[in-house]
Amino acid sequence: MPPAPAIRTARLLLRPFVASDAGRVAELAGVFEIADTTISIPHPYPAELAVDWIANHEQEPHRSHAVTLAITEPAFGLVGCVELRDIDAEHAQAELGFWIGKPFWGLGYATEAGAALLRLGYESFDLNRVYAHHMVRNPASGRVLLKLGMRNEGLLRQRVRKWGRFEDVLAYAALRADMSSYPDAARVTSGGNLR
Numbered sequence: 318m319p320p321a322p323a324i325r326t327a328r329l330l331l332r333p334f335v336a337s338d339a340g341r342v343a344e345l346a347g348v349f350e351i352a353d354t355t356i357s358i359p360h361p362y363p364a365e366l367a368v369d370w371i372a373n374h375e376q377e378p379h380r381s382h383a384v385t386l387a388i389t390e391p392a393f394g395l396v397g398c399v400e401l402r403d404i405d406a407e408h409a410q411a412e413l414g415f416w417i418g419k420p421f422w423g424l425g426y427a428t429e430a431g432a433a434l435l436r437l438g439y440e441s442f443d444l445n446r447v448y449a450h451h452m453v454r455n456p457a458s459g460r461v462l463l464k465l466g467m468r469n470e471g472l473l474r475q476r477v478r479k480w481g482r483f484e485d486v487l488a489y490a491a492l493r494a495d496m497s498s499y500p501d502a503a504r505v506t507s508g509g510n511l512r
Contacts, residue, residue, distance in 0.1 A: 330391075346358050354455040382402070400439065415430060415458075422457070432465060452484045453487055472485060
């Protein structure tokens, strides 16, 4: 896979994480409301763990077939994260994931960043299908996925365990054939060469 790109959207710059982002990642992602409805984010989130998480990103394109990007906004800096993970060339599919820091909820950043990653997946990685999941008790993520043109594919009962409790999950997916209906939010550029 090619190195993670930089993507500029109408309001955002999606870029690879850098070591200096670790404190902000721990601050934003480690709040209870974020950690509670995501599978792998701990609470509290120590800065040292964020340092390790960011250090692993350089290996992701080759090791885990993922593209993980910081969502940044000019006035606020880092506001969240968006990724395509488990990129599967054989079946031309990947999973979309995201989180937005609580102070920035309701501003449309997840939809804007998600649209950019859908385009990246279809145009740069030749994907046919992008899927996503959210815990039933996190309907805000479902609203984002619907805004991205994804379709609800059903309920997965007790699909994941978070903090010792089994959680029901809703599954969504979007196909390349549906791409004309996606939000036109992104212009993809490579390697930080932003126009």
